[in-house]
Amino acid sequence: MDKRETGEQILRISGTEIRKCMKCGKCSGRCPAYREMDIKPHQFVGYLIKGKTEKLLESEAIWHCLSCMACVERCPRGVAPQGVIEAVRTTVTRMQGKNGISAEDIPPIVDELIPQQLLVSAYRKYNK
């Protein structure tokens, strides 16, 4: 896929109407991972509108999004910034060798009380 096709694919699977965004920044203002993100939630929407697909694909922020849906719930225009972030993360992890974590990363993180839910959730979010 070329850059334009990748951008179209991200837009299609994001499931949201990015052109409704009025750049108020409320999504980023309520994001619990804001400080940790190199590209902020409102910028994910803005970059997609402007076609800055490569920057999105190189983003570190896709590994920090908590999928807590606060941005989706609180957007006054019904846009889903999380949908864009998830679409980018899914597009990246579907590429060969681009998983966020590997099986070898898991054992050092596991302690006696770790819930299976955490292992499954993290693997689903970061791996394909």
Next chain:
Amino acid sequence: MRISYYPGCTLKTQAKDLDRYARVSAQVLGVEMDEIENWQCCGGVYNTSRDEIATKLSALRALEQAKRNGGKLLTLCSACHNVIKRVNDDAKNDENFCAKANAYLSFDEPYRGETQVIHYLEMLRDEIGFQKIAEKIVRPVKKKIAGYYGCLLLRPSKVMAFDNPENPSVLENFIEAIGGDPVRFPMRNECCGAYVSFKDKDLTAKRSRLVIESAESAGAEIVVTACPLCLYNLRKNGGGKIDVVYFTELLAEALGVKENG
């Protein structure tokens, strides 16, 4: 009342308390939880990407089984509830997903989102009623209790339709019903840091600490949750000042059946 029940992977392993106290309490309240057969892990998280299909199939299998067994599916873990309810919404409203998933699963009759997914707290509120629960309390839990919702029960509210997403009340009403003093605190519907600990454990630690500090400064003596991951994160990073327990444990205690669990 009999109801099809989906426990989920963690309730059979690390979160046995959440499950067993729910079962003994349900007996007292006249509910028989009918564990569905051969259920599979829900996947823990819902992927919002519109072309995602394979990761939603296990939820559909559970939903289809519940459709044939009473039409309701009871959930208890917040994550399972979130995933199953959202997949059910897709089956109902996303034609493309519904057609492809049904073509693959080939049930006797296509599944189109007919099952009603209800969380245990919704069952207490809507099917039994907090008034009736209050009448059955033998050992009131006389403590200042903070109800922690987190994200998964509430959001996205258009699909979850669980409670008011910014000012929920079901946990507080539950706490009142079991004889406790509910403590409303600002961070009760904010994220605990979830699965991000795998990539950035400091971020999860920071979010969990903020939740516990918020509950503590509001005067809470104990925090209740319905989510095994929230419980793990809050206990691990909360500094141990306030204990975090499953809401079902306090329910069983108040109903006088904790020893049976």
